[in-house]
Structures are given as C-alpha cells and as structure tokens.
Amino acid sequence: MEFSDRLNALAAKVANQKSAIQTEEATKNAFIMPFISSILGYDVFNPLEVVPEFTADVGLxxxxxxxxxxxxxxxxxILLECKASVGHLKFEHASQLFRYFAVTNARVAVLTNGEVYQFYTDLDAPNRMDDKPFLVLDLADIDESIVPELRKLTKENFDLDSIISAAEELKYVGAIKRAIGEQFREPSDDWIKFFTSRVYGGAFTQKVREQFTALVSKASKQFLSDQVNDRLKTALGASGYTPSLDSQPAAVTSAPVAEKDLDRDTEVETTLEELEGYQIVKAIACSEVKPSRIANRDAKSYFAVLLDDNNRKPIARLHFNGQKQKYLGLFDENKVEVRHAIESLDGIYEHADAIREAVRRYRG
Structure with missing residues (x-):
C-alpha cells in the first residue's frame, strides 16, 4: 500500500472511531500506535525502535x-506526547516536550491527540523547542502539500537534514495559510483596516469600521466563490459535457456559488473541492429540474446534494474530506447509498445517468 493510501486509511479510521474514544490510553492504542507503525514505519513492539513511557531526568x-x-x-x-482525542491540542500540553527536547538528542517533537499532529523543532534557538510547529498534519483535512515532508520522517526515508532545512519555510507558510483561513472565516480589525485603506480615502472611524466589516466579509466570500466558478468552468470545458437544451446552460456555467454555501455557522468546513463537485452534480441534475431546486448541506463526514433542500430527497453525497481517494455516493430506489470511487471531479460525469434518475424519482 502506498504511503498516501496508508495515510488516508488511518484518516478514515479516525473519522469512524473518534466518537468511541474517550481516554488518552484509548487514543494511543487506536490511533497513535497505528500512526507510528503504519505511517512512520517503526515497530512499536521493538524497544530498539520505539520506547513507550520514555524516562529522562530533567533538572529537579x-x-x-x-x-x-x-x-x-x-x-x-523523535519524541511524541499524546493527549486524548476528545480534546483540542493546546500549547501548554507541550510542557514535557519542552523539557525533554533540551536533554535528549531529539530534533523533532510531536504533540498529538491522534487526529492532529503538530511537529516541532529548534529553529529559533539551538536545543530549545520552538513554540510554534513547523508542520501540522490534520487527519480530518489532510494538506497534500505536506505529505512529501511527512514521508521524510519515516523509517525508510528518514532524512533529518532535509527536514530541518525545509522546516523554516514549512513553519511560516503553514502558519500564513492558517492565518489567512482564519481571516476569511472571521476578519479581524487589522484585516478590515488593511483593505479599507486601499479602497476608502476617509478616516477609519467606528462607523466606517462597522460598514467595512460587512463589506470585507462579503468581498472575501465572493472572491472564494469566483475562484470556485473559474475552476468549475475549466472543469466543464475539459470534460466535454454539454447540458441538454432544456437545462438552462447559462445558469449552470456562470451562476455564482450561493453565499450561504460559504457562510454556514457550523464546525463543518466546506472546501472549494466540495463546492466544485456540487456545481457539477447541479449541472447534471438541472436537465431534469430548475437549478434553484438543487441544494446542498455539508456534514462532518460527507457533503450532501439534495432536491428542494429536503433530506428525504438525496441526490448524491460527496465523500472527499481532504483525502486522496474520493467517493461519490449515489442512491437506489430504496434510498440505499452506494459509494463509487472516483479519481477526480471529472469522474462525477461518468454517473450522470444515475444522478438524473435520482432527480426524476423525486421531482413530482
């Protein structure tokens, strides 16, 4: 099994079992030991490779x-400090890592709850662990760009020099990406002021700040929407798909993603790829009904496409969740879901007939 496939398999296991894991010990057994063995490639039962409950005297x-x-x-x-998967990782959880990092030869320290893995080194001061990770792996939303760097930590490909040399760029690029994401979700005063100063010549008063808070938030969502639709147009053009004459092609190819699709007040994070997939399903389905009747709802484990925004009228489900292997879920006449593996978004078009048939069963 390829490295990425093993990573995706562990991600699926965490997603399926996380709700049943309540303690730190259970987290270690179910998630972290498999990560050390199947992802990093070390024998967890060989004390020459992996030492559990590692002890080193630190000062007093x-x-x-x-x-x-x-x-x-x-x-x-490599040192690993584990926390229960039921909680979020906090920097204060890394206190033991700080102490051990200074008295061992380790150059890499990992803080994890079994789902999120934060990797640290000593870029800021020799033998002193940084207070910010240089790499963050979230199994609920795997960033494919960091997978090659993660591979360098495996037993087979261990390359400490390459890891450390790339760590500074990884640290700051990753932090910037996360900061940008936070600003898109909830813009700060500095972010609002930054953009306001470039389009508004007056004083940045409280009234102006309140006005531009809404405008910056709206512009950010429209920018993301435009990016989705630009990529969708490219995908539609590359696929050779042509909607039927009664499918209102103008609405399919140029209608912007609804703002509500990017503005859900929920813990679920809707990705651009899910929205692109939704637009493709919508493009296919609108040969049977008006495009306005095709709706979506995102959930933690899948992205649903519904007729009339009704859970009793499922058209398809997109099982992406940042994983390399994507699945398109389709429903039979008994509303039983069958998952179909697809290599890319273009694979949705191969199931166009089944999508249209699902819509015909509900349209009334």
Missing part, C-alpha cells in the same frame, strides 16, 4: 515520562 524533575521516543541507531530522534 525525576522519573518524568514522555509517551513515546523513537530511536535510530540507539539515539532518540
């Missing part, structure tokens, strides 16, 4: 333990 603290130490040639290379 005696007998303090770190959850796992990974060894190569008898030297500690």
């Amino acid at each position: 603290k005696r007998g303090e333990k770190i959850d796992y130490a990974i060894l190569r040639d008898g030297e500690v290379q």
